[in-house]
Each structure stands twice: as C-alpha cells, then as structure tokens.
Amino acid sequence: MLKLRHVSYSFGTQWVLKNLSFEVEPGEFIFLFGSSGAGKTTLLRLLHGSLSLQRGAASVAGFDLARLNRRMVPRLRRAVSVVFQEFKVLPNKTVRENIALPMLVRGIPPSQIERRTNAICRVLRLDGRMNLPCRRLSGGEQQRVAIARAVVTNPQLLLSDEPTGNLDEELSTRLMEIFKQFNQFGTTIFLATHSRRLIDLVPGARVLVLDEGKLEQECG
C-alpha cells in the first residue's frame, strides 16, 4: 500500500524529512507519532501529492510518486483520502453536500450518492444533521463530516493529520472507534499524531516514531 525508500525532503536548506524508509501493508493501522515540527504533516502532504518527491523513491496505492505529474494527482487523491485537524469542510454547504463532494467528483450516479450518504451518516450519527449547513455544527460533528467525506468512497488508504487535535477526550475516543471500524472493513489507516493517548486506544496498531525528520523507531 505504501512503500518509501530513502525519502528526504527539504524546504530550502532545511531538511524536514531525512532518509525515511518503511512499508505499510494493506489493511494495517499505522500511527505516525512525533512532536510538533517532527515532519509528520510534510510526510502526509508528500503522500497525498501536495508536495513533490525530491529524493528517494515512494509509491502510494500503486502510484509512483517520483513520476507523479499534475494530471495524476487527482487520481492519486481518489485512491487516498485525507482528514485534517482543521476539518476543511465547506461551511455554507450542508452535511449532505459536503459528504457527496468526492462522489460527485468520481461521477457516481445520484441515486448511489444518496444511498451512500445516508448510510455513512447513520454510521457516524450524523443522520439528524444532514440538511444543516456545516457552519451550524459543533467541532466534533464537523470532524465527523470530514471523516464521512473521506471514507464514503471506500478509499484504499486514509491519511489523517492530527484528526483529534480540536476535539475533547470523549470525542477523540469516539473518533478512534470510528477509525477502527473502517480499518476492520479493510481501509488502511495512516494517522499522524503527537498524542500517546490515541495510540493506546488502538492496541496492536503499528507505530512509526518520527523525530526531527528521522524515523527513530518502529514498534507494534
């Protein structure tokens, strides 16, 4: 699913990722653990095609990042979904419209969009809020909308950058349960966090520890 070989990345003269090499198998639950500034977000942006590979070799869901051109980025993003700490939902669009977006992009027929949106909203307990604009939802609800939008297309890989950063403990725990649920259905989860508590919530998950751009240890 994910294969990195000697990947390094710099912003100007500052190397933020240094010689990273690891592999992720389909269906795994991986935590990328590290403090602020360790390079987690840069790695996720690289894996999602927001940044171009500078050194090394990497493949994500069958896409060779070294050969990834502008036209191929949307295709990569249709195979790999992403959830950010800051939600990135459209505040003026309804929950239903936000969740339908990736399906519209993929050209899924309206009847199927409707069916899938209803189903995912039931799973994430958003079914009572579907016609509300996202600006009227709480932070936890908006995060669930972002997750629903990310998983509604059954991506091969779900990348998540500090998804619980804006949530309280109770909501964080509930969110991790949701991630585990999708992982059990076969989605590979790659979750970047600085919270040890989150890791404890998913026993058996693999943990990659990133420190100042270097992969320090791998456990689990």
Added chain:
Amino acid sequence: MNRIAFLLSKGVRDLGVNKWEQAVTLVALTLLLFLGLMFILVVFNVSQQLMSRQGEISFEIYWESSENLDEVRKQWDWLEESKFVQSLATYTPGKVLDTLEEGLGGYDLGWLESKNPLPPTAVVTMEVPRKSPKEAVRDFVREIEGKSGVDRVSLDSKELRKASMWTSLSEKVFYPSLAGIIFLVAIIMGNTFKLTLYSKHEEVEVLRLVGAGRWFIQLPLFVGAIVQALIGGGLALGLLRIAQNGLNQILDTPPLFLELSFLPPLHVAAFFGVLVLVAVVSSWVAIRDY
C-alpha cells in the same frame, strides 16, 4: 454527458452561492462594458459623420465638343451604374448654354446654338473606397480617361488627399480604439473574475483534496464567468440605450441638432460575439491556476 451537464448547471447555480461577491462583480462588469460601449458608440457616430461628409470626392469630366452625343450618353449610363458613383450631374452643350444664359441674366446666346463650342460635361461625386483610396480613385479616373471622346478629367489632387485622409483617419481611429477597448475590457474582466474567485478559494481547495480534476473545478467557474459577462453585456446595452436617448434629448436641439444613432444590430451581435470570446479568454487566464 451527465457530468458535463451537471458541471455546466453547477456553474450557473454557483452564481447564487456568494450573492454579494457575484452582485458586485456583475455591477463592475456592467459598468465596465457600458463605458466601453459608450466609447464605441461615440467613435462609431463620429466615424459615420466623417464618412458621410468627408469620405467622398467630386470631379468634372469634359468630352471633346465634336464627340457624338449618343456615345457620350452611353458613357453617362455606364458611370451611373458604377458602384463608386454616388451622384452624377450631366450637361449637354445645349443645357450648358441655357445655364449660361440664365447666369448672364437672360442674355440671348441663341446665335451660338448652331456652332456651340461648349463640350458635354459631367460632375461625378464618388465614394472614396476604404481600401487604397488614392489608388482606387486614380484607377477609376484613368478608366474614364480611356473612354472614347473624353478630353480630360478635372480631379483636384488636394481634394483627393483630403478625402482619403478622412477615410483612413476614420479607419485608423475606429478599429484601433475598438481593439484597445477590447484589450482593456479583457484585462479588467480577467482581474474581476480573479477577485471573485477568492471567495471560492476554500471550495476549490476542498475539491482538490477530494480528487477533483482541473476541468471539474474550472468548467463551472468558466461557465459562471461567461454567464456573468453575458448578463453584464445585456445590462450594459440597456444602459447604453437609456444614455443614448438621454443624450439625444440634450444634443438634438437647436442649435446643435446632433443625433447619436444606436449601434446597428450587426454591431450588437458582434459585441456579444466578442464579449463571449473575451470572457472565455479572460476567465481562462483568471482560472488557469485553479
């Protein structure tokens, strides 16, 4: 096909999303197009006036007095049928003599009738062609001079220079002004569209995150820009009509008697054609980075 229809309709529906931004853009476009149209209307009217008053030339043709009058009449018929000739005044020797008698206060010149020395003449007023005006007039004059019995053609070269100057001046002013206005409108339209796109920045970012390709993002923006340009163009034409009526009420009064004509239907059709083209180009320039 369904997706294209969906994206096209999305472009129109999205105009209602950020209502204030879209309204401000529409007002800006309408005023910009109105100013552009106003300028074109003025230049068009000035050009029309110049062409109607200055874009023609008159000259006299003298035949040999011995020339058969039937042959001369055939040449007058030929002249009348020429596409350049606006008007033709012809004078037989007898008619010239009558005119002369009138001019002399009824002085009897009847004794000259049997040995009238005056030649048949004609005064030709011709339209100066826009393309190579001097050469076209000279060619026409040469053709007349080549006809049998034509003694000479009296063409004032100063008048020819003046007429062709007005013609080329009107060409030199109208079309470059038009091109300049179109260029200016394109730049301002492009920037207006670009400013409007800032309000859609968030949506574009999210669309990219979920894997939308360029055309999925750009097509609705493109359609929205064209629809807005067309609505703005329609409103601007309406404003122009009102302004033209208002100006005519002020100008078409003594002692000015200036009447501004509205742009002809062909110009209006060309305006919308060019507008669509300009909207396509400027919106493409504005959204190509999205």
